[in-house]
Amino acid sequence: MEHYSCRAQQRPAPFASYQLPGNRSHGMQTHIRFGRLPYLCRLSSIQQKRRWIFGMPYRFECLDHVSGTDRAVFESQGFLIIERLLDVQIVDDLRERFPKLFAGKFDTGVYPDEWYWREGMSLPDVTRHMANAWKADLAVARLALSRDIGRIAALLSGWSGARLGQDTIWWKAPKTKPIAHHQDTSFMDFLDPQSTVTCWITLDDTHRDAGTLEYIPGSHKWPLTPLPENFHGQDDYRAQMAAAAKAAGIQPPAPVYIEVPAGSCVFHCGEVWHGSAANITNDRMRRAIGLHFVSADAKFSDRKGGYIYRRYQHTDDAALDESFFPIVWSKDREQTPWIENYCRSGVRSIMK
Numbered sequence: 001m002e003h004y005s006c007r008a009q010q011r012p013a014p015f016a017s018y019q020l021p022g023n024r025s026h027g028m029q030t031h032i033r034f035g036r037l038p039y040l041c042r043l044s045s046i047q048q049k050r051r052w053i054f055g056m057p058y059r060f061e062c063l064d065h066v067s068g069t070d071r072a073v074f075e076s077q078g079f080l081i082i083e084r085l086l087d088v089q090i091v092d093d094l095r096e097r098f099p100k101l102f103a104g105k106f107d108t109g110v111y112p113d114e115w116y117w118r119e120g121m122s123l124p125d126v127t128r129h130m131a132n133a134w135k136a137d138l139a140v141a142r143l144a145l146s147r148d149i150g151r152i153a154a155l156l157s158g159w160s161g162a163r164l165g166q167d168t169i170w171w172k173a174p175k176t177k178p179i180a181h182h183q184d185t186s187f188m189d190f191l192d193p194q195s196t197v198t199c200w201i202t203l204d205d206t207h208r209d210a211g212t213l214e215y216i217p218g219s220h221k222w223p224l225t226p227l228p229e230n231f232h233g234q235d236d237y238r239a240q241m242a243a244a245a246k247a248a249g250i251q252p253p254a255p256v257y258i259e260v261p262a263g264s265c266v267f268h269c270g271e272v273w274h275g276s277a278a279n280i281t282n283d284r285m286r287r288a289i290g291l292h293f294v295s296a297d298a299k300f301s302d303r304k305g306g307y308i309y310r311r312y313q314h315t316d317d318a319a320l321d322e323s324f325f326p327i328v329w330s331k332d333r334e335q336t337p338w339i340e341n342y343c344r345s346g347v348r349s350i351m352k
């Protein structure tokens, strides 16, 4: 019982209809640890409460409560770590999808929006990367369209709702190159507000020498820079961040390396500088999924930009179509109605 915090006991127990036989739920406790990783909200595996049923978007009851402290950490550092969000079955299921995705074996028969690495065609030492795999793979869809994750993204950024802007698959095999430091919001030049929050979820225990994600704490307060020129494989992978710091007259603080167990996640705001070094190990995989949320109220901007995603804009219409940018959580309404049916069947239709 000592594992139950007051706060956890005060939480309601919703989603009872999703409870599995044999009750999978555990006690839970959330606290901020000021140790090796100072920006951490820890949810240990025996302390979490999760209920999910096969084929539905995943539910994470442990995310029911975002405290003022969590929000303060996010606002001051630009990111918030939550350990062990996914349980082992979900981690295993998602890991199995990676080779299938990059071999072009898609549940739905639909290609992802971006697919940068192919066996036999691409350089073996480049990080394998794909975007909007939710359109191709239903396990990725169950994660990317989870209302609980979108809800935290919205609450941390002060939005009344969150849409999925994009998911990104990152497969950094042993001996693969870095991902250059960047600000995610630079990629959202086609939206108003130009703003995004990412939930980066690791499917492997992460280590500094295996090229884990790293953040420059507080760098979300620096000016926003345009789209980065280099992204994959740049040797000096922090060069763009260093140039931005210099231009702003700032001495960048030391990076924070995210060394956490598989299934953990980090929420980061779109302005914080982040990237990852080469995986210099011979044997460690580093697989991760990024979920990039935008405000439910976002519209297409009048600015130029959006070389991929503006193709989803209707003529003379600034609205984001929920078929392509689904609302995963809103305080005012239900999530986009086709989500549950799509996660079960791969068909984007509203069940009557």
Ligand SMILES: O=C(O)CCC(=O)C(=O)O
Pocket: 168, 170, 179, 184, 198, 200, 212, 213, 274, 275, 276, 288, 289, 290, 291
């Ligand atoms: O996983 C990585 O190395 C990069 C992740 C990233 O930049 C993101 O998800 O925004």
